[in-house]
Amino acid sequence: MSWTYRHRKVLVMGTIAVSLALLIAAALYMLMQHTDQQQKQQQMKEEYERQIQQLKNEEQQNSRNVWMTAKTIPAGVAIKADDLKSVPIPVSLAPPGVITDRESIIGKNAKIELASGTPLLSSLLYEGQSIPKDLRLQEFQVIQLPSNLKPNQFIDVRIGFPTGEDFVLLSKKKVQELTGTVVWLELNEMDILQTSSAIIDAYLQGARLYALPYIEPGLQDAAVVNYPANQKVLDLMAVDPNLLETAKFELARTLRQTLDGNLKAVSESDKLRVTSGSVTVQQQLQNERTTMRQGNAMSEAQPANTPQLGESAISTNSSQSATNDSGTNSSSSETSQQPSSPAGSTSLPSGTPPATEAPPANGDQWENIFNQ
Known part of the structure; x- marks a missing residue:
């Protein structure tokens, strides 16, 4: 075997070995790159998932589940559990008075016809029997x-x-x-x-x-x-x-006939006493006692041959008390405050001088009696 042949053979084998080394190096490099890429993707995925979860938490905190009608409910019909569905709505978009408790809705009646998807408000529902038409x-x-x-x-x-x-x-x-x-x-x-x-x-x-x-x-x-x-x-x-x-x-x-008969049996003066109250009756009694005391004092002050003025004053006040029983309270109070009015003096005999013509010696005494 010539030297050239051996040299060529070594060169080919060296080239093959270098190529294999390069292939192995490239494979390792690609494997490392792939592993690194996967790690980065995993990190990005975890970051995205964390952000999504954070957004979901924020959305849950800033929203509430609102109960809506799943189908049309006529007016006056009681709402059942199958008629409801829950929909989350942001707090800023939730209407005031919206109901979030499912149990507080079931069994109540609709005031008006509720279309499907209507948020249930407390003002749209009522509890108990249906509202009568004549209420x-x-x-x-x-x-x-x-x-x-x-x-x-x-x-x-x-x-x-x-x-x-x-x-x-x-x-x-x-x-x-x-x-x-x-x-x-x-x-x-x-x-x-x-x-x-x-x-x-x-x-x-x-x-x-x-x-x-x-x-x-x-x-x-x-x-x-x-x-x-x-x-x-x-x-x-x-x-x-x-x-x-x-x-x-x-x-x-x-019953009405019986009541009318009982009312007719009551006199007008008795009705007035009941409607006026006990204060008026007590005032009448007090006026009569005052008149009696004034009449007794006037009788003691008169001479022996003078008719009793107190008796005429008492008779006058008795007639005025009867008038008071018939409904004239104001005139009775004025009469009781003036027991020696001209009406009382007219009841004296014709030969008796009026109280205003008393002798000068007793003028102060008459004046004191009148002022009582």
Whole structure:
């Protein structure tokens, strides 16, 4: 084998070895580059995932789950669990009054027709029975209210007559609004008609409308309404198309006839005493005692042959007290303060000089008596 051949063979083998070394080096380099790239990608992925999770956390903190209708719900229909779906909404976009508690929605009724995807607000739902079509909010200024009455309390409105009879007019009504002596109550058609009759009774018969609050409305049942309206209102109730229920009007008519008979048996003076209160009666008694004392003092001051002026003053004041019983309180108080008025002196005999013509020696004494 020649030298050239051997030299060429060594050269080829060296070239192959170098090529293999280069290939191995390149493979190692590529492997290292690939590993480094994977590490960088993993780091980038982790960074992106961290940022995404951070954004999700921020979104959860700045948003709330709002319950919406999954389908159209007609007005007055109760909402069930299948009718709801939860949708997260940013806090800045959530409407005020939106409901986030699912349990507080189930069982309530829709006030209006709710289309699919409508956020459920507290103002769109109501609890309990459906609202009657004849329910109205009415203002009253003629009801005597307790001094400690507050809104949202429940009250009975009663009517008391001068005969002592007392009836329940409105039962367990919630005070919607309250301003001083003005109260707002929710009434149906029957309540409105009976209240109108009661107001007329209060004006004509001297009755009194007053309110009594409940102590524990949740535990106490509503009182039974037993006020009999007047005949014209009862006739209207029998034919009123706005009334939802038919009442036993014959029983109400019987009660009303009994009440009218009892009211006719009471005199006008007795009605006045009841409506005026005990203060007026006490004042009348005090005026009569004062008049009696003044008449006795005048009788003692007169000469023996002078008729008793006190008796005429007493008789005059007795007639004035009777006038006071018929309703003239102001004139009675003026008469009681002037027991020796000309009306009293006219009752003296014709031969007796009037009290103003007393002898000069007793002038100071008469003046003192008149000033008492």
